[in-house]
Amino acid sequence: MCNIFDAAKQMQEKAWSVIEETSVVNHWSSIGATINLVGSLKTGLLINNRDIDFHIYTSPFKLSDSFLAMSKLAESKRIKSVSYSNLLESEDKCIEWHAIYEDQDGDSWKMDMIHILNESPFAGYFENVADRILKVLTPETRKAILRIKNAVPDDREVMSIQIYKAVIEDGIRDLDSFWRWEKKNPSEGIITWVP
Known part of the structure; x- marks a missing residue:
């Protein structure tokens, strides 16, 4: 049986292959967005929860751009579902996108893409949290x-x-x-x- 670090490494390698196969970074970059990896994959602490988290920023923010990037992502035959929540009027000031990707082994991965307004109190916040965790x-x-x-x-x-x-x-x-x-x-x- 492999050790805990090997198990985490294998899971993270699979996560990176999901990112590559979906071209998620390219789809968001194509609308001029900055897309930042956050969460467990960013910190190297992904192990058993197939969840990939991104925080995304555009200037200016256009809702239609957000839908355009997601429509490109949804063209992948492995994307099985997409959901959307409009939290622009809430404290979060963001659009939440959640996509389910099914890999070659039939395992489902959740991709969380949070498109955040630059004036949100959480703009850049979780990127800082991930950096601090990595440091300590x-x-x-x-x-x-x-x-x-x-x-x-x-x-x-x-x-x-x-x-x-x-x-x-x-x-x-x-x-x-x-x-x-x-x-x-x-x-x-x-x-x-x-x-």
Whole structure:
């Protein structure tokens, strides 16, 4: 059986092949967008959740451009569904796109593409969070995070940022300890922790 780092590496290599096969970066770049990888793949902490996260910016913002980029992505025969939420009038000031991609093995990958207005309070925020996590990770904390993430049951939803905070800030090193930590540290909505 491969070790936790090998398992993460294999999953991340598959994620990169999804990005390459869909040409998602090119589709957004074709409308003049800046597309930034964020989340678990950016930090090297993707292991068992087939989820790829991008934050996208255009200047000026045009809703029709967002639809144009997504229409190009949707031309891929492996894109099985696309959903859209308009949060332009909310605090987030963004358009959320979610696409489901089915790989050659029949596994589904969720691609989250958040098209953010430049005046959103979250513009650039999660890019900074990912950079900070990368700076403070050690081999020990990386291993603890990957082991906890890999042990979370499929039917239990946990935000990765909670695990990062528990491990990096509070020294949590295993799943049972994490469950106890989570009870004492409930969260609702967007978590704004930065290491």
